[in-house]
Amino acid sequence: MLYQLHEMHRAMMSPLAAFTDVGSKLFSHPASPLAYTPMARQLAAGYELVHRLGKKYEKPEWQLPFTEINGRSVAVNEETVHQLPFCNLVYFKRDVAEKIRRADPKILVVAPMSGHHATLLRDTVRALLPNHEVYVTDWIDARMVPAVNGSFHLNDYVRYVQEFVRFLGPDLHVMSVCQPTVPVLAAISLMASEKDPCLPRSMVMMGGPIDPRRSPTQVNRLATTKPFDWFEEKLIHTVPANYPGAGRRVYPGFLQHAGFISMNPDRHVKAHYDFYLDLLRGDDEDAEAHRRFYNEYNAVLDMSADFYLDTIRMVFQEFALPNGTWEVDGKLVKPADIKSVALFTIEGELDDISGEGQTRAAHDLCKGIPAKRKKHYTAPECGHYGIFSGRRWRTTICPQIAEFVRQA
Incomplete structure (x- = not known):
């Protein structure tokens, strides 16, 4: 049931992710008149941050040509x-x-x-x-x-x-x-x-x-502090019908990702806040480094x-x-x-x-x-x-x- 709820949440977030993606480009692209209005950089930074928090992360390419x-x-x-x-x-x-x-x-x-x-x-x-x-x-x-x-x-x-x-x-x-x-x-x-x-x-x-x-x-x-049965009862779920592996029992990637984040939550909050500040300052190199890291870090598998x-x-x-x-x-x-x-x-x-x-x-x-x-x-x-x-x-x-x- 948890897997199905996660899929429902992601489906609900998709329109917001798409909207904020368009918004960030409207207020940052050199060809857009809105990019030259007051507060454009702040709006673009805010939209992109929300977009990256709500988007679905697919498996990255190797990109080693x-x-x-x-x-x-x-x-x-x-x-x-x-x-x-x-x-x-x-x-x-x-x-x-x-x-x-x-x-x-x-x-x-x-x-x-x-x-x-x-x-x-x-x-x-x-x-x-x-x-x-x-x-x-x-x-x-x-x-x-x-x-x-x-x-x-x-x-x-x-x-x-x-x-x-x-x-x-x-x-x-x-x-x-x-x-x-x-x-x-x-x-x-x-x-x-x-x-x-x-x-x-x-x-x-x-x-x-x-x-x-x-x-x-x-x-x-x-x-070692949790009994073996706890892992099976709390962390194992069934793949929903919209995937080829429907019915397969898995440890979902989104739970694993939540575990990664929980190990160092303050570090990740600071990283996203620093990303927002980098966008405001126009520090493209650091902002792009953040994108590359979290494109990989947020792409998880079951x-x-x-x-x-x-x-x-x-x-x-x-x-x-x-x-x-x-x-x-x-x-x-x-x-x-x-x-x-x-x-x-x-x-x-x-x-x-x-x-x-x-x-x-x-x-x-x-x-x-x-x-x-x-x-x-x-x-x-x-x-x-x-x-x-x-x-x-x-x-x-x-x-x-x-x-x-x-x-x-």
Whole structure:
């Protein structure tokens, strides 16, 4: 019922969003006479702020048409090279000679399925493109997946990762950001136990809850202070009839988005007020930066209820991976079986989603990897998003990953 009420509210807001969008343009566009009337800038700013608060945010485009290699601009074509019901494997094909493609490391970026689209990693991909062949898991909004395609559990996520790794072959490096560090470690552990010839050369794990018992955050505390039944009763809803996935049980994106906002409400209120002031001052650069960030931040997707509930129970309540109790298809997940895959873990000192030490726990679990093939880096004064986007990511973290994968 809550999902239906949300859809009704959004339908009611659509006329207001459209009206304020037109109003902001009437009072700001150089060709409009109204743009030169008294109070025009204030009216345009107010209209745009209301428009952005009430509009529907669709999945953003990747918008990575070019990269720069050795000082030369190179075209990049986005291609879907493998499709599964809940995920597309996207390849960012650079217009370079085949010998350059073979020379640069092939890296699979496993994007999180945690409410946002994979395009949240745009800055991650942009920084990797000059020196890597980049593939990304582009997870599909669960409300857009017809119910006939069946359910999707956490163990299915593990199988998807394994299928993509085998599809791309053994000369591969796997990079997981946030939530997927857990299923990626499970996938590679199972492949190592089976002596799979397609094992990747390295795995880079960034800001993920390998062991959430270490430095617990607000996210971890919510999962441990609420009983499992609470999550199913309060957060799981059914996709309404106007979507292809009608009838599918999901954790709706709008609830996840509300959770994101509630973690730092003051920061978001200030950001929108600053945006209004930027519009009044004519500070177009800062205003556009706000638009870009919230176009991404406000675009959310629904998660399969089975996947979400599995994650709550197995990752955050039972700690199945660090406790050694996780089974996939009857096979125990044993990270200690990994011996040939190099490991690089990255954390942010100020990460308020995956606390310090949670990702580094992979080193203790992967006892079979020689110490010389392990590396850890804690980014000083860096929050969660800062480890995969922004200046510190581009200038400090990404170069370390490039060096690590080449050594591996």
